[in-house]
Amino acid sequence: MSSDANGAAVDRMPGVEPVPGSAKPDPILKASGVRRSFGGLTAVNVERLEVQRGTITALIGPNGAGKSTLFNLLTGFDRVDAGEWSFQGRSLNRLSGHKVARAGMVRTFQLTKALTRLTVMDNMLLAAPDQFGEGMLGAFARPVWQRHERLNRTRAEELLDRFKLLAKKDDIAGSLSGGQRKLLEMARALMVNPSMIMLDEPMAGVNPALVQSLLGHITALRDDGVTVLFVEHDMDVIMGISDWIVVLAQGQVIAEGRPADIRANKQVVDAYLGAQHDESGGEPGAETDTGESR
Amino acid sequence: MDFAYILTAGITTAIGPIAAIYALAAIGLNLHFGYTGLLNFGQVGFMLVGAYGLGISVNTFGLPMWAGFLVAVACAVVLALLLGIPTLRLRADYLSICTIAVAEVARLLYRAEFARDLTGGVYGLQGFADGFYDMNPIPRGSYGFGDITFSARDVWLMLFAWGLVAVACLVMWLLVHSPWGRVIKGIREDEDAVRSLGKNVFVYKMQSLVLGGVFGALAGVVIAINQQTIHPDQFMPQVTFYLWAMLLLGGAGRTLGPVIGSVVLWFLLTVVDELLRGLIQVGALPFLQSSDAGALRHAVVGLVLLLLIVFRPQGLIGDRKEMLVNVK
Numbered sequence: 283m284s285s286d287a288n289g290a291a292v293d294r295m296p297g298v299e300p301v302p303g304s305a306k307p308d309p310i311l312k313a314s315g316v317r318r319s320f321g322g323l324t325a326v327n328v329e330r331l332e333v334q335r336g337t338i339t340a341l342i343g344p345n346g347a348g349k350s351t352l353f354n355l356l357t358g359f360d361r362v363d364a365g366e367w368s369f370q371g372r373s374l375n376r377l378s379g380h381k382v383a384r385a386g387m388v389r390t391f392q393l394t395k396a397l398t399r400l401t402v403m404d405n406m407l408l409a410a411p412d413q414f415g416e417g418m419l420g421a422f423a424r425p426v427w428q429r430h431e432r433l434n435r436t437r438a439e440e441l442l443d444r445f446k447l448l449a450k451k452d453d454i455a456g457s458l459s460g461g462q463r464k465l466l467e468m469a470r471a472l473m474v475n476p477s478m479i480m481l482d483e484p485m486a487g488v489n490p491a492l493v494q495s496l497l498g499h500i501t502a503l504r505d506d507g508v509t510v511l512f513v514e515h516d517m518d519v520i521m522g523i524s525d526w527i528v529v530l531a532q533g534q535v536i537a538e539g540r541p542a543d544i545r546a547n548k549q550v551v552d553a554y555l556g557a558q559h560d561e562s563g564g565e566p567g568a569e570t571d572t573g574e575s576r
Numbered sequence: 577m578d579f580a581y582i583l584t585a586g587i588t589t590a591i592g593p594i595a596a597i598y599a600l601a602a603i604g605l606n607l608h609f610g611y612t613g614l615l616n617f618g619q620v621g622f623m624l625v626g627a628y629g630l631g632i633s634v635n636t637f638g639l640p641m642w643a644g645f646l647v648a649v650a651c652a653v654v655l656a657l658l659l660g661i662p663t664l665r666l667r668a669d670y671l672s673i674c675t676i677a678v679a680e681v682a683r684l685l686y687r688a689e690f691a692r693d694l695t696g697g698v699y700g701l702q703g704f705a706d707g708f709y710d711m712n713p714i715p716r717g718s719y720g721f722g723d724i725t726f727s728a729r730d731v732w733l734m735l736f737a738w739g740l741v742a743v744a745c746l747v748m749w750l751l752v753h754s755p756w757g758r759v760i761k762g763i764r765e766d767e768d769a770v771r772s773l774g775k776n777v778f779v780y781k782m783q784s785l786v787l788g789g790v791f792g793a794l795a796g797v798v799i800a801i802n803q804q805t806i807h808p809d810q811f812m813p814q815v816t817f818y819l820w821a822m823l824l825l826g827g828a829g830r831t832l833g834p835v836i837g838s839v840v841l842w843f844l845l846t847v848v849d850e851l852l853r854g855l856i857q858v859g860a861l862p863f864l865q866s867s868d869a870g871a872l873r874h875a876v877v878g879l880v881l882l883l884l885i886v887f888r889p890q891g892l893i894g895d896r897k898e899m900l901v902n903v904k
């Protein structure tokens with residue numbers, strides 16, 4: 283894939299050491315000692331992790347490495363056993379999921395959560411942060427909330443247009459394909475106006491023809507100043523688009539670095555990339571495999 | 577058998593105060609289950625605290641009627657908070673288990689000996705509704721069309737009860753067609769998705785539980801006024817299951833679903849009841865006594881419901897397409 287078209291040649295992480303837990307010059311997210319175990323299994327044990335503001339950071343690792351669990355912990359959808367983390371200088375420990383989202387860190391789910399019985403447009407409008415009519419009493423002030431609704435609708439239409447879903451805005455979300463639901467979930471997350479977006483396998487099940495434009499959206503987000511942290515399996519995608527890559531294995535960060543650093547990291551190549559490259563030989567198989575994850 | 581009489585009896589019940597009472601309580605259940613996805617199996621508990629809230633205020637404390645109303649509503653709010661605070665952060669099943677248990681415990685508490693000074697214990701309360709009938713502006717006489725007639729007292733009560741149903745429907749319509757309604761419909765499907773978009777899911781579920789409970793309490797108030805006496809043992813768990821039957825019959829997640837469900841089910845109940853009685857009287861069902869009719873009608877209505885749910889799972893006015901969407 284096009285590693286040059288999106289300008290990955292620009293090094294957005296100048297002078298950062300490619301070692302696990304390395305400090306970043308301008309971190310938007312800082313975590314330390316984050317641990318979570320399920321029974322005897324330690325799913326996440328991250329000593330130190332910083333995410334640089336305004337970059338695309340990929341989180342990779344084999345299945346069961348703890349990537350989704352780490353997302354859940356950082357965004358308040360699961361409780362840590364130990365550890366602390368801060369976002370834009372503000373501690374997020376023990377904050378529940380909705381407060382994390384309001385603080386500007388919005389996530390999507392590996393198993394897509396499109397609200398299937400609402401229309402595509404209602405999915406979008408639901409995510410808008412400024413809506414007086416979402417209060418129980420505000421709901422009776424129709425003229426007020428209808429004005430907010432108009433403003434939000436304009437913004438929703440722009441986003442839907444960008445994600446090629448505008449024609450479907452009045453359909454119920456349940457009528458969308460798995461890939462379209464992924465796109466909707468991403469567009470919906472953007473409706474919240476996040477400063478950082480965390481995407482859990484955004485490409486899984488998306489029509490390969492759409493993957494290119496999805497990548498375009500992600501780089502465009504970064505260029506708009508949004509920080510992106512995403513989980514992905516396709517190595518070509520990751521190498522092409524990421525400014526920084528964090529490798530997780532058995533809950534621990536085993537490597538970090540620019541795409542070139544990761545490619546040159548023998549430990550990672552042996553443990554993960556080697557296997558992944560074998561798999562990516564059977565591309566169509568991998569597609570149908572991820573298709574069920576919606 | 578007098579079919580005209582049977583039909584008249586059915587219609588009289590279907591538009592009478594009892595149908596309005598059940599419609600009101602089922603509207604609350606519709607907000608809980610139809611729109612928010614909360615499984616409340618203890619709606620009768622809200623009716624109980626509503627009825628007694630009025631009865632105790634007027635009878636025991638000598639408060640005026642309107643104050644009794646406010647007390648009834650306040651009792652429902654307290655009950656909803658008691659139920660919701662410990663359970664609404666947990667998985668959905670915890671709420672349903674708690675509602676069924678708390679409603680039954682409330683009935684036992686209200687009928688207990690130690691509560692007798694307040695609630696009248698097993699003897700219940702009476703004589704608190706005079707204030708309501710004293711306000712009746714409708715001249716004495718008989719009102720109706722054909723064989724369907726109501727007394728001035730009934731008409732006054734029906735105006736009040738159906739008036740409350742109309743207000744409840746209007747409130748519900750405004751709410752579910754607002755951004756607030758969009759949030760609770762989102763919660764009905766997947767509360768994590770809604771939470772990830774920055775909405776405080778707990779607060780929305782609590783608001784829904786409280787408002788639906790208040791509708792239940794208002795139904796209890798109308799029960800108390802209608803009967804002019806209340807008794808703990810009329811608030812048995814089966815009342816809630818009747819409400820569920822009405823909601824599913826009419827169509828959950830539709831503003832008018834519970835109203836239509838209540839009217840239709842009361843019509844069916846009465847007609848089946850009268851038909852059975854008639855058949856037994858003419859000796860067509862020799863193995864039955866006429867006192868069995870009451871029990872049997874429930875079985876027949878159960879069968880009707882079963883057929884409806886098999887062939888029309890969305891209810892009479894539900895949207896089949898919406899219901900059959902693959903949610904996951």
Ligand SMILES: Nc1ncnc2c1ncn2[C@@H]1O[C@H](COP(=O)(O)OP(=O)(O)O)[C@@H](O)[C@H]1O
Nearest residue numbers: 320323325343344345346347348349350351352
């Ligand atoms: N709720 C849970 N209960 C028990 N084990 C879990 C739970 N969630 C995740 N795990 C386990 O934690 C490990 C990490 O899972 P996950 O974070 O989903 O991995 P990844 O997203 O990297 O594939 C896996 O071994 C998984 O089985």
Ligand SMILES: [Mg+2]
Nearest residue numbers: 349350351392
């Ligand atoms: Mg995962």
